[in-house]
Amino acid sequence: MKPLSRLMKPLSRLKPLSQRNPIGVAVAGLAILAAIGLLTYYSGDLPFVGGGTTYTAYFAEAGGLQPGDEVRIAGVVVGRVTGVSLDGDKVAVTFQEKGAWLGNDTTAAIKIKTLLGDKYLALDPQGNAPLNPAQPIPLSRTTSPYDVQEAFSGLGQQLGQINTAQLASSLQVLSDAFASTPPYVRSALSGLADLSSSVASRQAQVASVLAATQKVTGMLASEDARFQALLGDGNLLLSELQQREAAISSLLETTQALAAQLSGLVADDQAKLRPALQALNQVTSVLRQNQANLAEAIALAGPYYRLLGNSLGNGRWIDVYLCGLIPSSSLPPGTGPASGCQPPKS
DSSP states (O other): OOOHHHHHHHHHTSOOGGGSOHHHHHHHHHHHHHHHHHHHHTGGGSTTTSSOEEEEEEESOOTTOOTTOEEEETTEEEEEEEEEEEETTEEEEEEEEOSOOOBTTOEEEEEEOSTTSOEEEEEEOOSSSBOOTTSOBOGGGEEOOOOHHHHHHHHHHHHHHSOHHHHHHHHHHHHHHTTTSOHHHHHHHHHHHHHHHHHHHTHHHHHHHHHHHHHHHHHHHHTHHHHHHHHHHHHHHHHHHHHHHHHHHHHHHHHHHHHHHHHHHHHHSHHHHHHHHHHHHHHHHHHHHTHHHHHHHHHHHHHHHHHHHHHTTBTTBOOOOOSSSSOGGGSOTTTSOSSTTOOOOO
C-alpha cells in the first residue's frame, strides 16, 4: 500500500478556490445546484427512494381520473396515479404504490372522492401470489364510476339538439290522424301533443336551467380546493375544541374535588370556628359602641405625638420645660410668665 503522505501529495497540489477563476467556480456551482434540484424534483422516480412500485390497470373509461389523484386501499392512501392514457379501445392507468401488498387477483375501481367530482383509485388486494408489475390489471377486474356532472352536461346537450317545434308538429299530425279512433286513444294522443307543445314553449327556460346547472357544477368543481381547505380547517377546529373540552372537564373535576375538601375542612373545624367567630363578633360590637371614643382618642393623639416628636428633634437631647421650680418673685422683672406656667415668648 502507498503511504498516506504519497496519497495526499496530489491533493496538496490543488489550487484553493480563492486562486481559481471565479467564472469557472460559479458555473460549476450552478451546475451542482441544478443537478441537486433535478434529483429533488424527480426523486419520486428514483429507485429505493421513489414513490414505490409502478403498476398498470385497464379501464373501459377514465371516469375523470387524473394524474396525481390518490390511490387507496381500504381508505388508506398508499400511492398516486402517475398517468392516464388511451391504449386502443381502453384506458391505461398507471399508478405507484408503496408499502402495501397487492395480489394477483387485485381489483381496481375509480371512485368518487367528493361531490364536486374528484376521483381516486381504489384497490382491493386479492389473490395468493404477488401482483406482477409487468402484467396490467385487466378490464374484467376494473370498474368505472358514474359521473353525475357529465350526465347533466350530456342531458343538456341532447335536449338542446332536439327540435321541439318539429316534434310538437309531428305529434299534432299523429293526433289528427287518430281522430277517428276511440276516445281514450284520442285523449292520450291529445295529452301527448299538449305535453310536447308545453315543452316546446318552455324550451328556452329548460335550456337556461340546464345551462345554469352546468355553471353551478363547474363553479363548485373549480372551488374544490377551497372546500377541502374549509373542511380541513373545520377538522382542526373540532380537534382543538375536543382538546379544550378535556382540559375544561379536568378543571371542573379538580374544582369539585377542591369544594369537597373545603366542605370537609369546614365540617371538621366547625367546633373551633364557631367560638372564634362569636368572639370576633363581640370584639366588633365593642369597637362599634366605642367608635366615638376611638375617634376622639385618635384626634387627641395626633397633637401629642407631634409635640413628642418636636421634643425629640434635637438628637440625643430632650427639650423639657419645668414650670414653678423657681418662684416668680425671685426672677428678674419681665423674665417670668405673666400668669400660670406658660413659657415666655421671645
